[in-house]
Amino acid sequence: MVSERGLQVLRAIVQDYVDTREPVGSKAIVDRHAFGVSAATIRNDMAQLEDEELIAAPHTSSGRVPTDKGYRVFVDHLAELRPLSAAQRSAISSFLEGSGDLDDVLTRTVRALTSLTGQVAIVQYPSFARARVTHVELVQLGGGRMLVIVVTDTGRVSQRVAYVRDEFDDSELARIRAELGTLLVGRPVRDGLERIASRIAAPDEHAIAREKATIVIAKAVAEELEHFRQDRLVMAGSANLARSEADFRGSIYPLLEAIEEQVTILRLMGEMVADDQGLAASIGRENEPFGLGEASVLASDYDVTGARTRARVGLLGPTRMDYPTNLAAVRAVARYLTRILEEDESGR
Amino acid sequence: MVSERGLQVLRAIVQDYVDTREPVGSKAIVDRHAFGVSAATIRNDMAQLEDEELIAAPHTSSGRVPTDKGYRVFVDHLAELRPLSAAQRSAISSFLEGSGDLDDVLTRTVRALTSLTGQVAIVQYPSFARARVTHVELVQLGGGRMLVIVVTDTGRVSQRVAYVRDEFDDSELARIRAELGTLLVGRPVRDGLERIASRIAAPDEHAIAREKATIVIAKAVAEELEHFRQDRLVMAGSANLARSEADFRGSIYPLLEAIEEQVTILRLMGEMVADDQGLAASIGRENEPFGLGEASVLASDYDVTGARTRARVGLLGPTRMDYPTNLAAVRAVARYLTRILEEDESGR
């Protein structure tokens, strides 16, 4: 078992090691922290911490370094979030003020978070699977092109060009639009996909002429809806990995690759489980299954009023990172984001 | 002056150094290349090359390494493009087949190029400033939201949500739509911006009621047009920089940052001047003004039929790269891309 003071020693080790990147010895601890006991005493505590595998010595006679398990205990029990400075708060607001559409807000959010923490920042798009379709719009572009637009009640708009060979006069177009409208408007995106599938499977015998085009258009809409279902990320600050390269034993290649692929990070962020405050952390080896065993990911939920769902904003960096500050930053940004999206939803 | 054989020696040095990453000595050259002369003779040639600053010795008694100037001569006079293998050609087609909209094609292009070369691939969006507006569409979303859609003859579609407080009945909406239509349709994007500006400056006294909303909408359209004018990039493969990290004396941080910012690379690609084949290379220190003095950028023009303009596809990597192969890859991909976009334009 680890004594109370032992835990304080662990906290000191984590803090100092994050500060200096150097293994910290018993002497350094009594110097930098007012424990009121001698180095020898600290050494005894350290021996216990080592038994518990919370710290480790890189080699026989050197200072100690927190293990991943040590970081975990630190984050769960020892770390109070370091409140943001006034300057940091105002930095967030200045990044986020003057909201535009969702893309815009999320892009600015991710920039704010990366500039605040110096880490790779990640914002998950809310999943739109539960959003409801409010509009389906068709616009002929000429040359057999048809622009298909789908709008949901979450304010997300997305379009795609379908290639139908024929031109339609206005009334025909209106009919197709109306049909798609009754099929989809007011329905969740998820349902829409099924309804389109069964509509395609049961063609309308009475309207052979335009049936082919209708199906092409319906397929385009379906592709678009599928797009809504996919989760996406916005990220920023990947260059920061190069600065903290020394913290990665191996190359930063897998990290950069994961960032580019997105899918790994998407899964990882999805699987993390948040505490009662909506905060989650996945530390070092815990990320091994994702090939990111030398990195930590912090995340915080944010609410998306319109989408009746939550998504996450997070941050990726070396295991040796400043958890109190970064956790606070992630939480603060998530809260700001929730608020901005609320205003967006109600205001105007 | 450097003799004919001297240039062949330079070629050998570049090739071997790119292969092995090790300074190449006179002995190694006579071993690996059939020059039919002795090492001493090669040494004399090397002394000349060094006088011309085409090669340099890392330290007094070691093999030689090409200087940036040496790479330049190699690329301009010595490098024949290495034709792509059948496998590579089919890899490109398989990446690019089944085209979708422009975004889609460019994304796949950039993936093809990065997987082909193992470098960072870059595709410049064609500049849409000269494209003509073909449609302006307005869709009411409810809650005072108005969706504004702009379509150009290049097939690019882009939308934005404007916040007008009021709702409009269909005839009013049609009037606003018609007004914007006459203002913009058939005009180049560039002109459209000016016309909107003067329209806003001269409000319509007869229709005070809807004038405010019209201006809000016009502004949204203008923002959207502005967006069209901005050049953009798609990139892929930035993780590859981590693999060739050894080729960068300093950190890869500035590289990654430039990739994330895009604007530096945009400027650089814009300023490169292409030869008669549409190929361009900017090597090592030539990129110093952009903070990328340890990297090289290769680029090739491609045609965008609809946009009546050209744009570039390119590639970023360490100065020590395989120029013949990479140049060939860039050129091949640019040609494929031109062809695909032509088919897109005519076919369907």
Place this chain on the structure above:
DNA sequence: ATTGGCACTCGATTCCGGTGAGTGCCAACG
């Protein structure tokens, strides 16, 4: 439980001589 003392470990640093790849130069050669 805490502390001072002490022997011990082991990475890091420095120094040193040997090795070898590679050069520069020169005199000789066709």
Place this chain on the structure above:
DNA sequence: CGTTGGCACTCACCGGAATCGAGTGCCAAT
């Protein structure tokens, strides 16, 4: 005059020995 073999010289790159010192582990005393 271009080419060549020979040769002295340079210097990065080991590998090993010596030294240093931060930091530990253990123990006996308090």
